[in-house]
Amino acid sequence: MVNLGDTRSHVELATTPTHTPTAAQLAAVESEINRLIREALPVRTVAVSATDASERPDSLPADYVGTHSVVRTVHIADVDANPCCGTHVTNLAHLQAVKLLHTDRIRGNNTRLFFLVGGRVLGALGSAYAVSRDLTAVLSGGQETFVETAGRLVKESKGQAKVIKTLLKEIAGYVAVELAARVEASGHAEHHREDGDMDYLLVLAGLLKEKGVLVGARVVMLSAGEKAGGGPMMVLGVDEERVNEVVKGITGELDGVKGGGKGRWQGRVKTWKGLEKAWEVVGKVGSQ
Structure with a gap:
């Protein structure tokens, strides 16, 4: 089965786990295809009888009878002959060139071989060269050093x-030491670090739990990420009602709050605009 695709084509090959095309085989096939293209082998169509067994191509299904009992077969010189009702070039030179790309395993044992034909080869070369030029400037070296440098x-x-x-x-x-002292003194604490991430918050939450300060109605809000970009957030406490009250309150102050959990609510926020207002909510609930 062949699919021409919008930018690249592919053909599905019947292969097995132990018999798939090797790089050397694909290179040999590509070389031979382009040799035949350079020779401009003629392509012609022949109408044969669908009822004459001697005329029927081997690839034609046994139950196919064709239109008016006629089958149209496309011949590429003496290289190949297959039934087809599509449009074809008059000789292989019109294809210009073929470039085999890569293979993917699909549907169990089958292999999908991707390739480019004609103007798509030049288009892909132009795009690849442009990227190569850009990377040369970024990586301070030619394409032969890209893999090593990356x-x-x-x-x-x-x-x-x-x-x-x-x-x-x-x-x-x-x-954690500073937050523990603030929680002990006021029943709540808030902390935000712009260069932090969820791993940082998890470590901080673990340290606060070890210190045993998250008891009773105490609540702590931890957050991280650049102010304009949002990031992860946690609300800690053993009193689920207090935690839920804090989350409900800060959801009204921060944009795009999503998350969940029991005892330790965690999630993300789209932007930290309104963070100070959210802290006020934590302070109000934690001071009750």
Whole structure:
């Protein structure tokens, strides 16, 4: 089965787990296809009788009788012959070029082979070259170094993320001490960190639980993320009615509040506009 697609085409191949096209085989097929295109092999159509067994192509279903008992067969020189009712070029040179791309496994054992033909090959080359030029400037090196440079940057990014996570855990320890003191004094506390994330809030919530300050009607609101971009939020407390009251109140002050949970409500907010008003809600409920 062939699908021409909007930007690239694919053909579905009947394969098995142990017999799928290798890179070498695909390269050989692509080379041979383009050789035949350069030779401009002629393409012609032949009408054959659907009732004459000697004339019927092997690929034609046994129960197919055709229109007026005639089957139209498309011949590519002496390379291939298949029944088809579609529109075809008069010779292979009109295809210009074929580029085989990649394969995907589908429907169990079948393989889908993606490819480009004609002007799409040049279009894809132009797009790839433009991206390559942009990446050359961004990565300070030619395309032959892209994979190595990207791999190094990903490794460095992971290392930096690990360091940041460790530092945030240390910061959370100091913040937890301050919040615990505020909760002990007033029955509530609020904390927001723009460069924090949900992991940071979870560490902070765990430290507050260890300190045993979340008792009775006490409530704590924790949040993180840039003011304009929103981010994660948690409301802590053992009194579910108080927690729900806080959530209901801050939902009216913050945009796009979504989340849930018992004892420890957690979710996200679209923007932190109105955060100070939300803190006032926490203070009002926590001071009752």
